Amino acid sequence: MFYRSHVLVCTGSNCNIKGCQGITEALRRELTRLSLEQEVRLVETGCLGLCEHGPALVVYPEGVMYVRLTAADVAEVAEEHLLKGRLVPRLLQPTATVDSGYSLNMSPFFSKQKRIVLKNCGLINPDSIEDYVHADGYIALATTLDTKTPTDVIDVIKKSGLRGRGGAGFPAGRKWEFTRWATGSPKYLICNADEGEPGTFKDRLILEGDPHLILEGMIIAAYAIGATKGIIYIRGEYDLSIRRMEHAIAEARKLGLLGQNILGSELEFDVEVCAGAGAYVCGEETALIESIEGNRGEPRFKPPYPAQQGLWGKPTCVNNVETLANIPAILQHGAEWYQQIGTANSPGTKVFTLTGNIINSGLIEVPMGITLREVIYEIGGGIPEGRSFKMAQTGGTSGGCLAEEHLDIPMDYDSLAGHGSSLGSGALLVMDDSHCIIDLTKCFLKFFVHESCGQCTPCREGTPALYSIIDKLSRGLATESDMRLLKRLSRTMQSSSLCALGQTAPVPVLSALVHFNEEVEAHFKGDCPTCKCHTARGGRQSAN
Amino acid sequence: MKSLAGLRAIRESMHQPSNRLNNETTTRIMVGMGTCGIAAGARTVLLTVMEELATRNLQHVAVAQTGCMGMCEKEPLVEIEVDGQKTTYAYINADKARKIVLEHIVNGSPITEWVVTKS
Numbered sequence: 001m002f003y004r005s006h007v008l009v010c011t012g013s014n015c016n017i018k019g020c021q022g023i024t025e026a027l028r029r030e031l032t033r034l035s036l037e038q039e040v041r042l043v044e045t046g047c048l049g050l051c052e053h054g055p056a057l058v059v060y061p062e063g064v065m066y067v068r069l070t071a072a073d074v075a076e077v078a079e080e081h082l083l084k085g086r087l088v089p090r091l092l093q094p095t096a097t098v099d100s101g102y103s104l105n106m107s108p109f110f111s112k113q114k115r116i117v118l119k120n121c122g123l124i125n126p127d128s129i130e131d132y133v134h135a136d137g138y139i140a141l142a143t144t145l146d147t148k149t150p151t152d153v154i155d156v157i158k159k160s161g162l163r164g165r166g167g168a169g170f171p172a173g174r175k176w177e178f179t180r181w182a183t184g185s186p187k188y189l190i191c192n193a194d195e196g197e198p199g200t201f202k203d204r205l206i207l208e209g210d211p212h213l214i215l216e217g218m219i220i221a222a223y224a225i226g227a228t229k230g231i232i233y234i235r236g237e238y239d240l241s242i243r244r245m246e247h248a249i250a251e252a253r254k255l256g257l258l259g260q261n262i263l264g265s266e267l268e269f270d271v272e273v274c275a276g277a278g279a280y281v282c283g284e285e286t287a288l289i290e291s292i293e294g295n296r297g298e299p300r301f302k303p304p305y306p307a308q309q310g311l312w313g314k315p316t317c318v319n320n321v322e323t324l325a326n327i328p329a330i331l332q333h334g335a336e337w338y339q340q341i342g343t344a345n346s347p348g349t350k351v352f353t354l355t356g357n358i359i360n361s362g363l364i365e366v367p368m369g370i371t372l373r374e375v376i377y378e379i380g381g382g383i384p385e386g387r388s389f390k391m392a393q394t395g396g397t398s399g400g401c402l403a404e405e406h407l408d409i410p411m412d413y414d415s416l417a418g419h420g421s422s423l424g425s426g427a428l429l430v431m432d433d434s435h436c437i438i439d440l441t442k443c444f445l446k447f448f449v450h451e452s453c454g455q456c457t458p459c460r461e462g463t464p465a466l467y468s469i470i471d472k473l474s475r476g477l478a479t480e481s482d483m484r485l486l487k488r489l490s491r492t493m494q495s496s497s498l499c500a501l502g503q504t505a506p507v508p509v510l511s512a513l514v515h516f517n518e519e520v521e522a523h524f525k526g527d528c529p530t531c532k533c534h535t536a537r538g539g540r541q542s543a544n
Numbered sequence: 545m546k547s548l549a550g551l552r553a554i555r556e557s558m559h560q561p562s563n564r565l566n567n568e569t570t571t572r573i574m575v576g577m578g579t580c581g582i583a584a585g586a587r588t589v590l591l592t593v594m595e596e597l598a599t600r601n602l603q604h605v606a607v608a609q610t611g612c613m614g615m616c617e618k619e620p621l622v623e624i625e626v627d628g629q630k631t632t633y634a635y636i637n638a639d640k641a642r643k644i645v646l647e648h649i650v651n652g653s654p655i656t657e658w659v660v661t662k663s
């Protein structure tokens with residue numbers, strides 16, 4: 001079948017909420033009405049990235065993106081563009097104009113991105129294994145099985161410098177090596193798709209947009225570490241991700257890509273989906289393992305690490321979705337290729353979700369080391385409503401609050417750590433100048449109070465204590481000794497909490513104290529320069 | 545190369561429409577689909593062109609349609625763009641369209657007698 005045109009309708013979760021179902025139906029109706037079904041192929045794809053402007057679709061081969069569509073708009077696009085070959089300027093994506101180049105690749109939102117993990121996302125039908133295979137899917141797996149031993153694979157991944165994308169940034173190749181050489185059988189591979197971090201939805205959109213990429217990454221990983229059983233632990237609320245992943249697994253099984261003798265080799269590996277138990281802490285790898293075993297999601301003491309004694313006491317490798325999604329490309333193009341992307345200590349790309357006061361909120365993939373400024377102003381389109389930038393929080397709720405002076409630091413593991421923040425899960429929250437830093441900090445802490453699992457004392461007692469001090473500060477009631485306690489408590493939590501939840505909960509507070517010192521001082525003196533939270537909450541009035 | 549061969553077999557057994565997602569096609573066929581073109585039979589021409597490209601599996605060719613080209617009396621009009629060079633053909637029907645695909649695109653020699661403009 002030859003189609004002269006492909007229309008890709010985004011069916012990622014964000015567009016789903018905005019009604020892309022109606023768009024697809026309307027388009028299908030129009031194609032029939034105009035007798036275009038034989039010429040134009042309608043493809044329901046994963047996330048296109050411009051979530052803020054959904055529902056959206058792209059028409060190929062021109063690469064024209066239409067945004068914020070209604071069913072009536074779709075009729076116009078079908079009639080004008082698909083039938084008559086004319087653009088519909090009023091529906092073009094925000095940065096495109098008819099004269100300056102309307103093609104997707106010309107807009108900074110797309111041209112500044114580097115897509116490895118998202119290479120198929122928004123281009124193929126995630127429910128079709130045919131689409132994936134025809135996009136050169138499973139070639140990395142097949143060539144790996146033919147030409148590399150498991151230790152070769154581990155060497156390639158070690159050499160590539162790939163670091164875990166789940167937050168901690170641990171070198172993936174080393175983790176695989178530990179699991180490979182650990183004694184015990186069977187060995188397990190777990191794909192961590194719990195994604196409980198507020199403002200993070202990248203794993204969800206990768207799963208929804210290209211489930212076979214993750215499966216391919218997992219099969220290669222299983223081959224390298226000697227795992228026979230894989231589990232994808234997907235956040236319970238991610239209906240669509242679970243559905244698409246289960247469909248992908250079933251299709252892969254049918255073609256002999258999972259199960260015994262994968263692609264005619266000796267490899268045996270199968271995967272199942274496990275729905276997450278619903279707490280933030282269940283994303284922590286050992287709590288996750290407890291949860292799979294049917295227990296309360298509470299972190300274990302480490303060591304022993306999961307690589308030695310994980311699921312059911314057996315060697316287990318836990319990797320994030322995005323980490324695994326990088327694997328096929330690295331094996332296909334080689335470690336040297338991968339190292340050239342990004343920075344020396346953080347090779348490759350990073351997928352970010354942009355949220356908050358930013359024009360193009362959505363999903364992007366950029367080379368490591370790109371500056372916050374480029375991400376916010378060029379790809380993100382800047383701050384809406386003529387307001388100005390105030391702060392960015394990288395790494396999710398447990399990341400640091402960065403100020404204007406940090407806009408030019410490169411975004412990679414080490415540079416961000418050097419400024420009291422982290423790359424974390426890839427959430428990037430941008431706030432404009434109408435927001436009060438103390439108020440924001442309070443929100444972050446409230447989350448931790450709610451999500452602390454209560455197992456260890458520093459976190460269980462520390463999070464509400466931090467919250468109450470910040471609450472006092474916001475009402476202008478904090479004393480010198482409160483501020484001293486705040487710092488001491490933070491240090492205690494960082495050094496003695498059982499897991500990273502408690503260890504990192506103080507990070508946003510501490511970074512706010514340093515980077516927004518003036519505003520903190522003002523609150524201490526009883527004034528709030530932005531939102532007047534001290535008066536709104538019935539606290540002490542300022543001196544003047 | 546056992547596994548790769550296995551994968552190739554899987555791939556070949558799959559039915560898949562040729563993808564038109566890249567903008568890097570070197571050749572473009574534009575069919576005038578204004579009211580004038582449609583009335584003169586441009587739709588049949590377009591479908592024939594597509595059929596022909598499919599049979600010959602010409603992956604580097606994109607098909608697009610355009611509005612009225614301003615020479616309504618000469619419709620159906622077909623414009624071929626190869627590496628930026630444009631040639632416009634007039635009074636095209638299904639038979640002529642097939643010949644144009646063969647001569648102009650496959651063999652690289654435009655059929656001069658049907659050409660109206662060139663740039």
Ligand SMILES: Cc1cc2nc3c(=O)[nH]c(=O)nc-3n(C[C@H](O)[C@H](O)[C@H](O)COP(=O)(O)O)c2cc1C
Nearest residue numbers: 164165166192195196283284285319320323500501
């Ligand atoms: C409270 C908490 C929540 C976490 N949530 C996630 C999560 O949702 N997804 C994830 O991949 N890692 C999460 N992690 C990190 C995991 O413990 C683990 O480091 C990661 O899955 C390892 O994969 P990687 O090496 O590929 O990054 C979380 C950690 C903590 C402390």
